[in-house]
Amino acid sequence: MDIQKIQQYKSAFDLIAKNIKDDEGNSIEVWYARELQQVLGYARWENFAVAIGRAMESCKTLGVSIDDHFREVTKMIALAKGAQRA
Numbered sequence: 001m002d003i004q005k006i007q008q009y010k011s012a013f014d015l016i017a018k019n020i021k022d023d024e025g026n027s028i029e030v031w032y033a034r035e036l037q038q039v040l041g042y043a044r045w046e047n048f049a050v051a052i053g054r055a056m057e058s059c060k061t062l063g064v065s066i067d068d069h070f071r072e073v074t075k076m077i078a079l080a081k082g083a084q085r086a
Helices: 003-016 033-039 045-062
Strands: 018-021 027-030
16 A cells, blocks of 8 residues: 555544543544545445454454443434424
């Protein structure tokens, strides 16, 4: 892979990177799966979810803690104008 292509991918990852605080207050760089899906070229969530599952299985096989690399996160979305919570 040429250096220009690598720089394009790095820029794409940098644009979607988020910094969150862990339980001890340390800043951690993360990527949300739905945004990462697009950068990696997956058109359908279902296909990307399979890839995530395989990556998690690889971690288990290698004895790597899944919790260190995958975290269940849900993003809250704003309610549509005029919508009400149940």
